[in-house]
Amino acid sequence: MDLGLRNKVVIVAGSSKGLGFATAKVLLEEGAHVVISSRDAGNLQKAAEKLGSPENLLTVQADVTKKEDCDRLVQETLAAFNALDILIANCGGPAPGNFEGLTDEQWDQAIDKSFKSNLYLIRAALPHLKKSKTPSILTVTSFTTKQPLPNMILSNSVRSATIGLTKSLSFELGQYNIRVNSILPGWTLTDRVDALLTNRAEIHNSSYEQEKAEIAADIPLQRMGDPIEFGRAAAFLVSPAASFVNGVMLNVDGGIYKGIY
Ligand SMILES: NC(=O)c1ccc[n+]([C@@H]2O[C@H](COP(=O)([O-])OP(=O)(O)OC[C@H]3O[C@@H](n4cnc5c(N)ncnc54)[C@H](OP(=O)(O)O)[C@@H]3O)[C@@H](O)[C@H]2O)c1
Known part of the structure; x- marks a missing residue:
């Protein structure tokens, strides 16, 4: 199946590493013009090298918790490719922790990263x-x-606002033919998950490998995901091939979510 992504212009925010990087890789393979972006110029340069620095790749340093950086990210995309077809709004995740251990500042940071960046x-x-x-x-x-x-109360709480935003926008923007969907990833092996597993091992006085095995045992597929598996699902959802898929919250989690709907 042709996803129809050839020559489409795509911004993938938060994409020097992890899920964003894997998505950019798939999109480039599909022939899209791809803009990768993150806060750290060194990380971005390494990412571009790993992607083979093709002509249809642009890197833009931007912190998506800052409005002016988001505006500039879009402007630099237009300056390079003269159009924008697809936006993948992504950012690093909030800190782990429980209600009694978190400060107001950490709540504000989580809102900036996991809601306002969108x-x-x-x-x-x-x-x-x-x-x-x-x-x-x-x-x-x-x-x-x-x-x-x-131990993930920031993520559990703040991201629900983004789900509400996504669904609401799928109603509001349908009149412009703009589809709005979300992916709900489960445990996928990235730097963030490495850090979360290390944190859990410290809290539980266990080891990284023990924590990983325990979580994997709770996933019906008995393993954590590879970022490229997220990237392929993301590329399909944003592509013209998914032209009637709108307002969907898609779990890409190996089945760890136990509900039916
Ligand atoms: N991996 C999972 O299992 C999983 C599961 C559920 C949800 N998620 C969520 O999915 C998102 C991506 O996860 P991931 O595992 O790929 O995370 P990751 O490994 O930490 O990668 C995050 C990426 O975002 C960039 N970034 C971080 N803060 C940024 C900011 N303020 N502005 C712009 N770029 C920023 C980082 O690059 P720089 O450091 O260079 O800025 C990096 O490229 C996160 O929100 C995460 O919480 C992940």
């Missing part, structure tokens, strides 16, 4: 997406919005 990116992209023939927006949330995880 507002800033979507606002900046919207006028240009309206001009595309095949526009779409993807937010990246978590399966924990359906099945909260212990």
Whole structure:
């Protein structure tokens, strides 16, 4: 099946590593013009090298918790590729922790990362997406919005606002043919998950490998995900091949979410 991504212009925010990076890789293989972006210029340069620095790749340093950086990310995309078809709103995740251990500052940071970054990116992209023939927006949330995880109260709480935003925008923006969906990833082996497993091992006085095995045992597929598995699902959802898929919250989690709906 041709996903129809050839020559489409895609911004993938938070993409020097992890899920964003894997998604950019798939999109480049599909012939899209891809903008990768993150806070750290060194990380971005390494990512571009890993992707083979093709002509259809642009790197833009931007912190998506800052409105002005989101505006500039979109402007630099337009300057390079003269259009914008697809926005993948992604950012690093919030800190682990429980209610009694977290400060107001950490709550504010979580709101900036996991909610407001989406507002800033979507606002900046919207006028240009309206001009595309095949526009779409993807937010990246978590399966924990359906099945909260212990010691992850920031993620469990704040990301639900992004789910509400995603669904609401799928109603509001349908009139412009803009599809808006979210992926709810489950445990997928990235730097973030490495850090979370190390944190759990410290809390439980166990080891990284023990924590990983325990979580894997709770996943019906008996393993954690590979970022490329997220990347392939994301590429399909944002592509013209998914032209009637709108307002969907798609778990990509190996089946760890235990509910039916
Ligand atoms: N992996 C999982 O199992 C999983 C499960 C559920 C939800 N999620 C969520 O999915 C998202 C991506 O996860 P991941 O595992 O790929 O995370 P990751 O390994 O920590 O990678 C995060 C990426 O975002 C960039 N980034 C971080 N903060 C940023 C900011 N303020 N502005 C712009 N870029 C920023 C990082 O690059 P720089 O450091 O260079 O800025 C990096 O490229 C996160 O929100 C995460 O919580 C992941």
